[in-house]
Amino acid sequence: MKLSAHAFTRFWDVHAWAGVIGGLVLYVMFLTGAITLFHDELEVWQEPLAQQAPLPGTHQALFERALAKLPARPESVWFYPKATGAAQLGYEDPKTGSWQKLWFDGHTGELIPERERLTAFLYNLHFLWHEVTGDWLYRASGFLAVALLLAIVTGVLIHLKDIVRQFHQFRPDKSRRVLWSDMHKVLGVMGLPFQLLYAYTGALIVLAPLLLGAFVGPVFGGDEKRAEAVFWGMPGESTEKAGAPAAVLSLDELAARARAVEPRLAPESYRVLYPGRANGGVDVQGPLHGTTPESDGAVRMRLIDGKVLHVDSPAAETAMGATWRWVRGLHYAEFGGLPLRFLFFVLALATAATILTGNSVWLARRESRRESPGNLLLAGLTVGVGAGTLVATAALFLTSRLLPFDLRDRGSTEDFVFVSVFVFCAAWACMVEDRRALWWQGVGLAGVLLLPVPVLAARWSEAGLFGAGPRIPAVAGVDVALLVTALSLCGIAVALRRGAKQSDKARPAKAAEANGETGRAVALAPAGTFESPGTQR
Template sequence: MKPATLRMFTAVHTWTGLLAGFALFIAFYAGALAVFHDEIDTWAVPKTAAVETDTMDRAQRMLADIVASHPAAKEQIGVTYPANHPSHEVAAYWFDKDGWKTQTLADSGARDSEDHEHGLADFVYELHYTLGVPVAGIYLMGVVSIIYGLALLTGLLIHLPHLVRDLAALRPGHNLKRLWQDAHNVIGILSLPFHIVFAVTGALLCLSLVTMMAFDYAAFDGKLVPASERMTSAMPATHATGREATMLSPRDLGGRARRAALAAGAADFEPDYMRYMHYGDAGAAAEVRGTSTKTLGEYGMVSLDAVDGHVLAVQVAGARDANHATYSAIFGLHFGSFGNLSVRWLYFVLGLAGAFLFYSGNLLYIETRRKRRQADQPLKVRAMATATVGVCIGSCLAISATFVANVLAPVFGGRPEAIVQPVCFGVFALAVAWTLWRRPARAAVDLLWATAIASLSIALLDMAINGERLARSLSEGRWAVAGVDAVAIAMGVGFGWLAVATRRRVVEGDQNSVWAGHRRAGPTLARDVA
């Protein structure tokens, strides 16, 4: 490769990594935790009421009441099934003139679905795919995924001529630039296939609607978006007849869907959501969505006649067309839901490694551009160090603090689902402000210790407050709660080790560095920026 071409690829790789790096750090760190969404969900709600035997009977009455008071809901109304995880509450969803509405069995009336409060596990999942930014966040992450793919491509082209040599090179020592370069290269090369999967599937998941609308306008004369319904569901075209009819219950339809899925070849099928089209009409149909194991895409769908229950279409593992097989494969590959526990642990490790990849890329940028013969570093170096510490370590602290708040909220009479978002964003803002005030070298040590203490507190507080629940779950052979506590302890120890290593670098490292512990006499970063 010509030197000029190599320099161009290096520049593109550097700047695409910097542009997307902060968002991707949060997405990968939160995504690693979101792999164990159901386990976190079980841990986060220690006192879960047992599902009552008449839950779906009451849900059927709720649907009838909603349709009676909201005629627009007849066109389409859905309901979730009770499950073994506390956030899977029974709730109805329908579209009204003001947008999507939702109502749970405990609600006294309808409310906007966007205002529906999610628990800790759902919030961590939202951080992964929207960064907690409403509406625009998912599209932002789609753009970030495209930039991420470009960074991967240029990185591969840079290292392709000496791929094997870079894979075996990890040279610890006093040369920080070389150490960060080696660590960045080794992790990037080892996890490259998975990063390609994440970049491609992330862009498809986040930007599919925007892309479809663009093609619909440019080439399909408005016919593509309506057709997409048939491509991504099992519901055939339905039409209201104008004749009233009695609907089969969600319980009955779920049972019929399960039998149809098993007959079609699915290993199992557990209904989790269903929707009616033309509720109360003789032409009504219902689609039941459920999860299956031992398949690349865990979600499958069965559509049935809502009046007599006969099967209209089946889209489950072993009986999918090409569209549904592709769509389910995208989800399965991105979230690692296609495998057993070992696959999920692999995705967890890859998520943390991915976060480190972007963190180390920032550190490499800093080491490459710092002045080695003077203590006063350029503004761009200090700004990148401040942003890296504040955003990356600050987001880790914020997520750990959110787990702590979830444990403490019931003790003080609060509702965890109401405070997880304010606590996370509040702590994150404080971490960024602390970094600006303390400067990145000292702030990094402070925030790492704070994250270590917060992570250890997750487990210690849970054991102290909910110890009976923990003992009971272990005696019953359920390891989800203990697993979350164990990972929190391991993360606390890991962050503590990083704090010690960072403190050593501040004291013993090169003093001509932004990571040195001295205080320079010049203006602060905040004043420089101003």
């Protein structure tokens, strides 16, 4: 199929502008999303309390001990007695309304506020959320996912006529411009199913709740609870009063009853409303084994007699619930185990590279307008954000292992380090005139910052690669991954430096050919991009 010249130009413009405007933020989202695929392992790695041997005893006994340490009994509390590590407790502070998350150190009997935020920060950055910025940036990430969808569809349309050829075409021996263009097309075409999947599910996850509000009135007659039950599969919590103190069933008994109702449920955590009260209830939550995708399920029961109020599982779900389970399951890679997450990790990095090579192609096509402020800014930001995100992430990991765990505002300090390094890199790249060296310097710096992290991690944990104690697979695995990433980044920096040097040697001759026109254009994009300004698109 061949498009008309007019349609081709329009689609090309939409593809390029959608990519240029949203690309760099999407790059950060994909990079942090790639790391977030290993969220569970990182959570264990970052916090020594998560590596403790679990205490013997019932869940109910542990829960009672933890509750007794709180200044006041909360109305609703989340309790997560982990199979490995200290138990966790979460509740909404009645004074501030903020969500409090605590560790219950079973050995000392102390409640310790959550102190390490590295994983949570990277996860939140993936969808542009932070306590400081609130919801609006998060919503913007949903619209960025729509922009990505637009860029993908228009990208397919403009390459439709020769998409099969571009499937297999990569010519590293040609000019750098052709190389970036080929890479952009190969990565874009091969990664198409993955990018479509993430753009679509990402947009739905962020924007669908907004749509719910629009349907509550006309479809559910203003009944918000019924709308939520249909939409999420689980009705909202009861609005009944707590009732009098009463003898209630233990969490262990309730977990056993939940398993009897849904045998695939592996109870992991509890959300208890009005603990120890007559009108109290509990959601027994956990993964549902043997489902694709591996979703979480829950059984809601009364505390006093264990009467089942609701079951959230594929067997009892609505069509909407099933759709939602698939959307989330695909987006969070809840199938295929560790091998699938590694594959998704590679594809997420490939998508990040698609975005950067797309920007390089854009700059190369506008070589005649290379001095325009817009192009200079885009060139600076492409290097600054591209390499800066790597440097800031490496600095975040390093800070997380350097700061003492009892430091007040430890989490905020880590956030501050990431943001300042990121902003500095972006600003620096926009200010310097010759950006050719910035790529290898940035990538190399990220590698150097990351290199000591596994060794420093042994300060806090004996379960890692350099620890003296028995190894925990998640902790040792993250150490190995960090070491491999650091060495890979250093290797890539060396290769980029070599490429930049070769391109420097070749440049005077090329410049002489082009009537003495010298190199600011070359400084706009990765080294060598403008060696041969051919007619390749």
